[in-house]
Amino acid sequence: MERLPTNVPRGRFEFAHRPETDQSFENALAKARAGDRLTVDDGIELLTTGTAFDGIDPRRKEQVLEAADQRRAEVVGEAVTFVANLNNNVTTACNTGCLFCNFKDPAGGFESDQVPDGGVAHTDRGFTKTPADSRRIVRDAVRRGIYEVTSVSGLHPALALDADHREALAAQGGPNYKPASMYATDPGTYVEQLAAMAVDGVHLHSMTPEEAAHARRGTEKSYEQVYRRLKRAGLDSVPGTAAEILVDEVRDVICPQKIDTGEWVAAMEAAASVGLDMTATIMYGHVENEAHRVQHLDVVRDLQDRTGAITEFVPLSFVHHDTPLVEKGMVSTGATQAEDELLMAVSRLYLDNVENLQSSWVKFGDELGLKLLSCGANDFMGTILSEEITKRAGGEFGEFRSVAEYVEMITAVGRVPAERSTDYRQRRVVDPDEGPFGPTLGPFADGTPLVDRSAALADD
Ligand SMILES: C[S@@+](CC[C@H](N)C(=O)[O-])C[C@H]1O[C@@H](n2cnc3c(N)ncnc32)[C@H](O)[C@@H]1O
Numbered sequence: 410m411e412r413l414p415t416n417v418p419r420g421r422f423e424f425a426h427r428p429e430t431d432q433s434f435e436n437a438l439a440k441a442r443a444g445d446r447l448t449v450d451d452g453i454e455l456l457t458t459g460t461a462f463d464g465i466d467p468r469r470k471e472q473v474l475e476a477a478d479q480r481r482a483e484v485v486g487e488a489v490t491f492v493a494n495l496n497n498n499v500t501t502a503c504n505t506g507c508l509f510c511n512f513k514d515p516a517g518g519f520e521s522d523q524v525p526d527g528g529v530a531h532t533d534r535g536f537t538k539t540p541a542d543s544r545r546i547v548r549d550a551v552r553r554g555i556y557e558v559t560s561v562s563g564l565h566p567a568l569a570l571d572a573d574h575r576e577a578l579a580a581q582g583g584p585n586y587k588p589a590s591m592y593a594t595d596p597g598t599y600v601e602q603l604a605a606m607a608v609d610g611v612h613l614h615s616m617t618p619e620e621a622a623h624a625r626r627g628t629e630k631s632y633e634q635v636y637r638r639l640k641r642a643g644l645d646s647v648p649g650t651a652a653e654i655l656v657d658e659v660r661d662v663i664c665p666q667k668i669d670t671g672e673w674v675a676a677m678e679a680a681a682s683v684g685l686d687m688t689a690t691i692m693y694g695h696v697e698n699e700a701h702r703v704q705h706l707d708v709v710r711d712l713q714d715r716t717g718a719i720t721e722f723v724p725l726s727f728v729h730h731d732t733p734l735v736e737k738g739m740v741s742t743g744a745t746q747a748e749d750e751l752l753m754a755v756s757r758l759y760l761d762n763v764e765n766l767q768s769s770w771v772k773f774g775d776e777l778g779l780k781l782l783s784c785g786a787n788d789f790m791g792t793i794l795s796e797e798i799t800k801r802a803g804g805e806f807g808e809f810r811s812v813a814e815y816v817e818m819i820t821a822v823g824r825v826p827a828e829r830s831t832d833y834r835q836r837r838v839v840d841p842d843e844g845p846f847g848p849t850l851g852p853f854a855d856g857t858p859l860v861d862r863s864a865a866l867a868d869d
């Protein structure tokens with residue numbers, strides 16, 4: 410039987426870590442089926458369907474997917490959850506230069522001398538919102554019934570933890586700092602933005618490890634001090650993005666100016682130590698190989714063993730179309746479907762201490778997103794209402810799914826739709842015979858259906 414292709418022919422990049430093991434696929438599959446804790450070598454054998462040959466064996470792939478689906482059913486049952494949420498990203502200004510990212514705009518384009526009076530930024534596809542802008546956008550969405558607002562942004566040079574941090578950066582001239590007075594729009598401080606978004610009891614999900622590093626730059630503050638201050642300002646949980654691939658030889662290629670693996674882990678541990686829940690992610694399907702992917706899972710599993718704070722794992726398949734990695738000719742595609750399916754399945758089997766696995770329709774689309782619910786996933790992401798990160802990398806699956814669409818799609822694949830809270834501690838099963846369908850868990854939610862106002866939101 411012909412083997413299916415993988416996206417990056419092994420060996421194209423000279424990495425020290427390579428998908429070679431002393432384990433056999435059969436042994437690894439037997440351990441997975443028995444519910445044994447897998448080793449990195451086991452994971453590599455499952456993810457490659459056997460390292461003895463290049464490409465993916467379709468029959469073995471189905472065996473791995475079936476094992477993952479069985480494990481999902483045992484761990485979390487038949488419900489497929491979704492959250493009523495909003496993405497409110499504050500700014501696209503960022504000079505960190507991650508090669509997989511097209512969300513960012515050079516911060517210089519936002520400086521006052523670059524922006525016509527009252528006009529939009531020099532890079533007119535980007536944006537910076539004031540705290541007042543954020544508050545207005547979030548308040549509107551809360552009144553429409555959302556439960557959570559997620560906010561992840563570029564590392565704007567004027568952004569600082571709080572007023573004291575701003576003063577310290579101004580006094581020492583940096584690092585990566587320019588005063589807000591140089592920009593057409595002042596983003597405020599992280600504390601001001603969080604306080605502005607923490608309206609009416611909405612759940613505030615923000616401040617990735619990379620943003621926390623930005624919020625302590627040039628100081629001796631610990632990550633604990635930063636996250637404790639952010640929690641006081643209204644932060645409820647932390648997105649475990651900026652993870653990308655938690656193996657430094659890969660980070661050195663795709664995001665050399667970003668925090669390293671150790672810093673990411675330290676920030677996440679700190680967030681957990683001050684009582685914040687978090688998600689964890691992997692952004693895969695670019696230059697890395699299967700050994701890197703499983704080593705990444707091992708870092709996440711170990712973090713969860715030590716903190717228990719990770720509420721879900723979120724595979725982010727690299728959206729490659731409009732990114733520097735493609736422009737530089739380093740890659741030409743993202744992950745193949747077979748790789749997406751196996752990554753989800755091996756995540757389920759390897760992360761034996763993380764209960765929830767998310768399939769994102771904005772990255773995979775509805776059809777593959779639903780298929781991945783039979784490969785180990787049990788969550789189908791959220792309504793989000795607005796989305797720039799994927800869209801600006803060339804993603805074309807939209808910015809919104811209504812509760813009615815969730816109920817229709819989930820029941821169509823024979824699963825049980827359930828609205829959830831960010832921390833999964835609240836789950837409300839939705840009866841598909843009891844329309845109309847709207848969110849009910851948010852502070853102002855009364856079951857009124859959400860409508861697609863992404864155009865209106867984009868005008869904000
Ligand atoms: C855009 S950043 C914004 C927050 C912050 N600047 C950071 O890097 O954590 C958030 C995450 O989006 C994901 N992302 C960015 N570009 C992507 C792409 N082209 N495909 C898939 N995920 C992407 C990355 O995992 C990244 O950590």
Ligand SMILES: Nc1c(NC[C@H](O)[C@H](O)[C@H](O)CO)[nH]c(=O)[nH]c1=O
Pocket residue numbers: 492494496557559614688721723725767769771772790791793796799830831832
């Ligand atoms: N996977 C993606 C997400 N996931 C995060 C969820 O939207 C939600 O914030 C989290 O599950 C906590 O409840 N968000 C995106 O905007 N895009 C994705 O691809």
Ligand SMILES: N[C@@H](Cc1ccc(O)cc1)C(=O)O
Pocket residue numbers: 559561647648649650688689690723725798799
């Ligand atoms: N920021 C990520 C999505 C994400 C958001 C919050 C999370 O907790 C996890 C993932 C992206 O757009 O790709």
Ligand code: SF4
Pocket residue numbers: 503504505506507510511512513562563564619664667
């Ligand atoms: S991934 Fe985050 S830090 Fe990296 S360039 Fe994009 S916005 Fe900036």
